[in-house]
Amino acid sequence: MIDVTMTVLSMANAPYGANLAAQQLAARIVDPASVTANDGSVFAFFSERREGL
Numbered sequence: 001m002i003d004v005t006m007t008v009l010s011m012a013n014a015p016y017g018a019n020l021a022a023q024q025l026a027a028r029i030v031d032p033a034s035v036t037a038n039d040g041s042v043f044a045f046f047s048e049r050r051e052g053l
Contacts, residue, residue, distance in 0.1 A: 011048055016040035 005022055012018070012025055018041045020028070025041060028034045034042040 008045065008049060012041040012044045015044055015048070 009020065009022060009025065013020055020041055025045065028039055028042050029045060
């Protein structure tokens with residue numbers, strides 16, 4: 001599970017220079033305001049992760 005967590009965090013954080021913890025990323029993923037705020041980490045989570053991860 002740690003490998004998956006690190007993979008997801010590095011994929012979501014790196015392109016946008018973010019440094020989010022797993023809990024912070026999860027909170028942003030479920031927050032509808034992230035859409036209107038154009039949150040890069042949330043965008044990366046939905047668009048750049050491998051299917052089935």
